Amino acid sequence: MPGDRPYVLLSAAMSADGYLDDASPERLILSTPGDLDRVREVRAGCDAILVGASTVRRDNPSLTAGESVRQPRRVTVTATGDLDPASRFFTVGAGERLVYVASPAAQRARERLSGLATVVDAGSPVAWPTVLADLRGRGVVRLMVEGGGTVHTQLLTAGLADELHLVVAPFFVGDPRAPRFVGPGVFPHGKDHRMRLADVSRIDDVVLLRYLLDGAE
DSSP states (O other): OOTTSOEEEEEEEEOTTSBSSOSSSSOOOOSOHHHHHHHHHHHHTSSEEEEEHHHHHHHOOOOOOOTTSOOOEEEEEESSOOOOTTSHHHHSSSSOEEEEEOGGGHHHHHHHTTTTOEEEEOTTTTOHHHHHHHHHHTTOOEEEEOOOHHHHHHHHHTTOOSEEEEEEOSSOOOOTTSOBSSOSOOOSSSTTSOOEEEEEEEETTEEEEEEEOTTOO
16 A cells, blocks of 8 residues: 555445345445445545445435544535535534535635535546545545445545455345445456455355455555
8 A cells, every 4th residue: 555545445335136226216225234344444444435426415324423432524526515414424414525526616616515515636537546535634544445336446446445344234236326345447366466355254144255465455
């Protein structure tokens, strides 16, 4: 891991056929209560939690850790700045919120989210090295990324992830309209350059696979 960015931990729960959700208006629950407790513990050990703007709009997450621990910063990345100030991302729990936005939408986002978040111009289009370097400069040493699929794909294909926590639920979705864990791309970790499987855990009826990527321990 280079010193100009945080340690990046990707976290996702998917169906047995690789979907993050189904295509219905309601959020598909893939994790179990025991796994959700684990996720909160992992969040508490990180300096910031990041999700893409589509996840904020679709899932309306609060991204909080346990009630008795310091809350990590909450971070999102958006091309348009189209975020609802009333969403749980901005209104539930303590802690700083950071919004990285493409240059053309930065001023509008500052006006829309005034008093709720620090809005950072991250280039046009948004550049992940810029986002990660800015987070490191703000003291973020360990960053947890909880999706969605576009964010996971971009970080993995760019070689900017250090660790992957992948929970597999014991059922299928089978709907091509639904979002997948990752999309098409050229991934550094293909069949000739495998990730390292560090741990396998059973939690209720799901399985947690913990993979380490290059340089991670």
